[in-house]
Amino acid sequence: MIKIVERNTMTKIIGKEYTEFLEQLKGYIATNRYKAALAVNSKLILLYHYTGTEILKRQKEYGWGAKVIEQLSKDLRDAFPDMKGFSIQNLKYMRRFAEEYSENEIRQQAVDQLPWGHNIVIMYEIKNKEERLWYAKKSREHGWSRNILSMQIETNLYKREGKAITNFRNKLTSPQSDLAQQTLKNPYVFDFLSLGKKAHEREVEKALVAHIERFLLELGEGFAFLGRQYHLQVEDRDFYLDLLFYHVKLRCYIVIELKAGKFKPEYTGKMNFYLSAVDDLLRQPGDNPSIGLILYRSKVGVVAEYALRDMNKPIGLAEYQITENLPEEIKTALPTIEELEAELSRVSDKEESVNVIVDLSHWEESVDFKLAKEDGIQGVIHKATQGLKYIDLTYAERRKASEEEGLMWGAYHFGVGENGKDQAEHFLKTVGDYSQVLLALDIEENRNGKNITPEQAEDFVAKVHEETGRFPLIYGSAYFLEDFATPTLTKCPLWLAKWGAEPTLPIGWRNWILWQYTDGQTGPKPHEVEGIGACDRNKFNGTLEELRDFWIS
């Protein structure tokens, strides 16, 4: 019996310490393995650049012709028979690379963080330097594969997305992006650098399937539901369509494919195949060509695209058309893309909390709220004050910029071991007009002095409540808030800090309202925000509509 008690106690202690250790170690490994991969890639790119530069220099100095590249290729291959990359063509790429970029540009614009193949694509397909750097930045940030990059260039994403961004930040990209994974395949990289792909979100897909089925049925007129996982046999192979409808007015079949992840080009190829199969196997004389609808999750939510078979186009992606500009007769009969996206976003919001809030301080050097908003961010909570005197110098300027973009604004005070009421007065004075501002008290370890005590935190909360009629959010981890579960403080909504998969609540609080699930390095993804980079991200425990109501309540 005694042994059991001792064992349980030990398990509890080891469990807590072990969990913290594991989280710390995971973050360290994730960061460092990616840094290692980037370093290897960077060296390779710089080696190629150096080679190209030296070839150029000597051709200029000594009047060497093109023949020297052939000779160099042969000699380098003889000297390094185990190494690839010294073909004539690749040496020419290196020379062109050296012509196009200076070493400074490579380092400053982080061109060396892109795989060699990506740089070749960008170099040859794009002439404008600003545009090149824009695609390089986007490739890094989004982890585009080479095929995706080519597709984005073909569809002129640069022009579609508006003006380019030229102030690049030297931020780490997501360590589990496709790009990172492929970078790690470099044969020079050690085994411990290997990464796994994100698991498929089957549950989400099922939920989407279930919902869209009801949604389209409710939309009603014209839609005849034929089946879910509709079976088609092509030659000796079986295929299953997520959803199949027949539209009575349009007199055509409508195939719906649902993808839980982000869009991939192969989805369109698959859809085209399904449309062909449906037309061949099901379509009757008098029926119009079938229509496809692809629903997938993007960074900003659920996105819908209509696909129409269009055999007038040549090959590949153009064999069908993905378009928001449906022909008028179809547009009037089908739900619009906006309707579909709005409906599915509503479902999405219910399934997962709303992940639209970042918290910032002066430590974030560069912030572009316009880009952040485009990336789906709706609210910003910024550090305003600390202790009795400190004011975050970026606070006022960023509040103005944020509000100009129509973002919800919040302010937090970093509590220290000083008079709570005085800290609250300093905080509210700095915040200024707080009528539309979410207010929060940050309770965590103060490495530069005394920690705030529960009594001081209560005084702070009481003063804020007296002045504003509202209780501020209490920010903190389950571990640190252990001693703060007083009747007054637990009245305050909890802004939980837990960089992990599950929101573990501190004693005294029954629920969380905001959950800071990542510091930009550890915890579940996403870690980054467009225009900000890796940062603290937060989920709201409710829908977007509820968030707006809560913000100033």
Place this chain on the structure above:
DNA sequence: TCTAGAAAAGGCGGGTATGC
């Protein structure tokens, strides 16, 4: 029925060959 291992399929970037 579940699990573990093997095999197959497919995607990726690096690199080369070829044609204009």
Place this chain on the structure above:
DNA sequence: GCATACCCGCCTTTTCTAGA
């Protein structure tokens, strides 16, 4: 000189199969 197609090796995911 340049653009493109294609091959290769590596890796992950999916599917299949055998055994507990």
